[in-house]
Amino acid sequence: MKSFVEYNSNSDFSIHNIPFGVAVFNKEFIACCTRIGDQVVDLALLYDLSYFDDIAGLDENVFEAYTLNEFIELGKPVTNAVRLKIQELLLDGSILSKDEKTIEDAFYDLDQVKMIMPVHIPNYTDFYSSIEHATNVGKMFRDPANALLPNWKHLPVGYHGRASSIVVSGTDINRPKGQMKPADADKPVFGPCKQLDFELEMAFIINQNTEMGENVSTKDAENAIFGMVVFNDWSARDIQSWEYVPLGPFLAKNFGSSVSPWVVTLEALEPFRTASPTQDPEVLDYLKFEGDKNYDINLEVYIQPENGEENLISESNYKYMYWNMTQQLAHHTVNGCNLEVGDLYASGTISGNDPKSYGSMLELTWRGQNPIILSNGQERKFIEDNDTVTMKAWAEKDGVRVGFGEVSGKIIPTK
Amino acid sequence: MKSFVEYNSNSDFSIHNIPFGVAVFNKEFIACCTRIGDQVVDLALLYDLSYFDDIAGLDENVFEAYTLNEFIELGKPVTNAVRLKIQELLLDGSILSKDEKTIEDAFYDLDQVKMIMPVHIPNYTDFYSSIEHATNVGKMFRDPANALLPNWKHLPVGYHGRASSIVVSGTDINRPKGQMKPADADKPVFGPCKQLDFELEMAFIINQNTEMGENVSTKDAENAIFGMVVFNDWSARDIQSWEYVPLGPFLAKNFGSSVSPWVVTLEALEPFRTASPTQDPEVLDYLKFEGDKNYDINLEVYIQPENGEENLISESNYKYMYWNMTQQLAHHTVNGCNLEVGDLYASGTISGNDPKSYGSMLELTWRGQNPIILSNGQERKFIEDNDTVTMKAWAEKDGVRVGFGEVSGKIIPTK
Numbered sequence: 001m002k003s004f005v006e007y008n009s010n011s012d013f014s015i016h017n018i019p020f021g022v023a024v025f026n027k028e029f030i031a032c033c034t035r036i037g038d039q040v041v042d043l044a045l046l047y048d049l050s051y052f053d054d055i056a057g058l059d060e061n062v063f064e065a066y067t068l069n070e071f072i073e074l075g076k077p078v079t080n081a082v083r084l085k086i087q088e089l090l091l092d093g094s095i096l097s098k099d100e101k102t103i104e105d106a107f108y109d110l111d112q113v114k115m116i117m118p119v120h121i122p123n124y125t126d127f128y129s130s131i132e133h134a135t136n137v138g139k140m141f142r143d144p145a146n147a148l149l150p151n152w153k154h155l156p157v158g159y160h161g162r163a164s165s166i167v168v169s170g171t172d173i174n175r176p177k178g179q180m181k182p183a184d185a186d187k188p189v190f191g192p193c194k195q196l197d198f199e200l201e202m203a204f205i206i207n208q209n210t211e212m213g214e215n216v217s218t219k220d221a222e223n224a225i226f227g228m229v230v231f232n233d234w235s236a237r238d239i240q241s242w243e244y245v246p247l248g249p250f251l252a253k254n255f256g257s258s259v260s261p262w263v264v265t266l267e268a269l270e271p272f273r274t275a276s277p278t279q280d281p282e283v284l285d286y287l288k289f290e291g292d293k294n295y296d297i298n299l300e301v302y303i304q305p306e307n308g309e310e311n312l313i314s315e316s317n318y319k320y321m322y323w324n325m326t327q328q329l330a331h332h333t334v335n336g337c338n339l340e341v342g343d344l345y346a347s348g349t350i351s352g353n354d355p356k357s358y359g360s361m362l363e364l365t366w367r368g369q370n371p372i373i374l375s376n377g378q379e380r381k382f383i384e385d386n387d388t389v390t391m392k393a394w395a396e397k398d399g400v401r402v403g404f405g406e407v408s409g410k411i412i413p414t415k
Numbered sequence: 416m417k418s419f420v421e422y423n424s425n426s427d428f429s430i431h432n433i434p435f436g437v438a439v440f441n442k443e444f445i446a447c448c449t450r451i452g453d454q455v456v457d458l459a460l461l462y463d464l465s466y467f468d469d470i471a472g473l474d475e476n477v478f479e480a481y482t483l484n485e486f487i488e489l490g491k492p493v494t495n496a497v498r499l500k501i502q503e504l505l506l507d508g509s510i511l512s513k514d515e516k517t518i519e520d521a522f523y524d525l526d527q528v529k530m531i532m533p534v535h536i537p538n539y540t541d542f543y544s545s546i547e548h549a550t551n552v553g554k555m556f557r558d559p560a561n562a563l564l565p566n567w568k569h570l571p572v573g574y575h576g577r578a579s580s581i582v583v584s585g586t587d588i589n590r591p592k593g594q595m596k597p598a599d600a601d602k603p604v605f606g607p608c609k610q611l612d613f614e615l616e617m618a619f620i621i622n623q624n625t626e627m628g629e630n631v632s633t634k635d636a637e638n639a640i641f642g643m644v645v646f647n648d649w650s651a652r653d654i655q656s657w658e659y660v661p662l663g664p665f666l667a668k669n670f671g672s673s674v675s676p677w678v679v680t681l682e683a684l685e686p687f688r689t690a691s692p693t694q695d696p697e698v699l700d701y702l703k704f705e706g707d708k709n710y711d712i713n714l715e716v717y718i719q720p721e722n723g724e725e726n727l728i729s730e731s732n733y734k735y736m737y738w739n740m741t742q743q744l745a746h747h748t749v750n751g752c753n754l755e756v757g758d759l760y761a762s763g764t765i766s767g768n769d770p771k772s773y774g775s776m777l778e779l780t781w782r783g784q785n786p787i788i789l790s791n792g793q794e795r796k797f798i799e800d801n802d803t804v805t806m807k808a809w810a811e812k813d814g815v816r817v818g819f820g821e822v823s824g825k826i827i828p829t830k
Contacts, residue, residue: 122537123579128662142661149660154603155594159662160575160669164538164755165627174628176750179570179699188569190699193750212580212671213589213830239750245564246557247543247574248663254575254752256627284594284605335591335608335654335666340579415628 007037012403115261129323156323162254195237200359221326272395422452427818530676544738571738577669610652615774636741687810721801
């Protein structure tokens with residue numbers, strides 16, 4: 001497939017991708033959009049110009065909106081048809097390729113748009129589905145000999161997070177203040193977090209409302225997932241270790257989480273399916289699944305200090321996940337918990353076996369014991385003020401590349 | 416104060432109350448409303464008939480809505496003025512009392528309305544702020560000698576809950592299925608929950624959006640709280656005890672929570688302020704507060720088996736809370752976590768010292784060891800299918816009664 005829009009061969013936004021997002025165009029108006037190469041395309045205008053007229057079920061201009069929720073809610077038959085139509089329109093020789101007026105009006109350079117939150121997120125859940133991450137944390141915080149808790153291999157452990165503080169890539173994050181209890185103190189102290197961390201995650205977004213009491217099986221789960229984003233679950237480790245018993249992380253997490261602006265559909269990720277790690281012991285029936293439910297997605301994390309250059313500090317892969325998305329969703333709904341359009345379900349920190357693939361500073365520096373040395377000579381045990389953390393994600397196979405771009409955020413000093 | 420609407424002296428909905436809710440009137444239309452005695456009053460109609468014309472800041476008919484959010488967001492200067500205006504209009508001899516046509520059109524008997532969710536809840540947090548409850552749970556699940564964890568007296572422990580499954584009183588709740596691990600089993604089993612419980616709680620509702628990075632002090636907190644509801648945080652104890660380490664309760668809670676349809680304002684509760692239990696050790700500065708921040712609110716829990724009568728099984732009081740609302744909100748925002756209009760913050764189970772005041776079956780029957788005997792002779796260790804659990808809440812002092820009515824829910828068998 002070749003597009004009439006030219007782009008570099010290493011672009012995440014190839015003709016094979018066709019992701020969805022929401023942009024402010026020219027500081028003037030907001031609309032849903034897609035991206036090819038470095039061009040952002042106004043889908044609301046394409047709709048108005050009748051380019052989507054033959055798509056059944058697309059009866060109003062859902063792209064004229066501040067979020068993707070209305071579009072997503074139309075479900076796979078419509079959203080897939082729209083994506084394929086966009087792909088067709090972007091091909092060399094298409095009707096659109098010959099419509100110079102529309103190309104001039106609907107296509108924008110990156111610097112003419114500002115990406116905003118792609119979806120309104122009614123509910124956010126964070127899983128804990130990387131066995132390497134859970135093991136590393138268990139070794140550090142609990143018992144090296146019994147790092148995994150007894151339930152971990154029987155269910156995808158997860159917890160509810162805070163939806164209000166999920167922000168789009170590029171939004172600054174305030175270093176949180178809070179209670180911490182230094183190991184040698186007899187009571188807690190208050191102040192800015194001293195162990196600020198990122199968590200390298202991916203997340204999926206739900207396309208349907210279900211009723212309380214309904215279950216979504218592993219077989220039906222993919223049909224309920226519109227697509228994925230890259231996700232940074234910022235974490236305050238010193239606040240977390242003091243507050244988290246017995247009800248889980250709270251203020252250590254809810255000061256901010258960052259998402260990539262582009263949602264890549266499961267359909268675009270189809271070529272990159274791969275097998276899951278073997279699950280032993282065998283899981284209960286409702287968690288069983290058939291076929292390849294993982295995806296081979298390369299992940300990178302960079303730290304850029306103020307006035308310094310980007311330092312690659314982690315290289316991981318989504319395929320390491322022990323629990324896959326269909327299992328996470330089947331588990332989440334097995335008790336009848338209802339889903340809402342736009343719900344975001346994050347993977348939990350994605351770490352691999354190799355220490356270079358660990359998905360948090362906690363693991364990379366082993367709780368600060370082995371600091372990372374940046375290219376400017378500075379040490380990092382955790383994230384410092386004015387550091388920018390950037391995560392990149394892309395899949396590549398047989399010359400086809402589909403990526404997410406990045407999720408980036410800068411830590412600013414406590415007010 | 417005497418209203419022209421007659422009601423029993425033990426009504427929760429006296430002229431001193433003036434709560435807010437949302438109703439379907441005559442199966443025909445939805446509007447925000449208040450209640451006096453057994454009359455539900457359509458506020459959208461009163462607005463249209465110019466009864467609120469002199470209230471500054473009330474520039475559109477926010478009562479013509481499916482939720483109270485728009486009204487609440489106007490803030491205390493407006494919402495308090497509206498409440499006082501309604502109170503004035505309901506007095507004997509008021510202009511409204513002489514407007515027979517409006518009384519006929521705007522006042523409905525209880526059986527002509529169906530109450531629906533009063534607010535859209537963007538975010539839900541559950542605290543754990545009763546020392547008696549936390550101590551009881553710690554004794555049962557952990558160590559009787561060290562029942563409270565080290566952080567408990569230093570911060571109001573809390574966690575994020577699921578907003579999507581919060582439903583209004585009267586909505587049936589499905590018994591959840593899930594994983595449980597019987598004490599004598601070597602691996603988990605799957606099936607309907609066998610230890611279904613209620614949690615007697617109250618919750619407060621936020622009236623403002625804040626920015627990430629902002630803090631709400633204990634001094635400012637009450638200004639950010641519109642009012643309170645009675646809250647039943649249904650819990651599956653057997654699912655909970657297996658899943659909850661290390662990230663907290665998840666499927667044990669998110670299958671459903673129930674709220675009362677009436678939101679009682681903090682201003683209506685003003686006469687019932689009372690002192691808090693002494694906090695020892697002293698708390699950190701950001702958790703200090705001045706004045707009486709607790710409220711003396713009587714609480715009752717009833718179980719009604721199918722075809723049986725209501726059994727009073729617990730009598731508690733909101734004043735037992737160790738951590739008050741201003742502390743909960745100051746803690747929640749001290750890290751810069753942003754608030755949204757309609758956010759619901761629940762107290763956690765409210766237990767007193769007396770075993771008859773325990774706020775859950777877990778505590779009342781001490782994990783099933785001491786079953787409750789109902790008036791029909793049946794035993795209850797936990798909640799059975801087709802049992803209805805009802806919680807009532809009211810404050811009363813010097814002949815003034817202000818109450819919440821009830822939150823009620825029936826457990827229906829797993830599908």
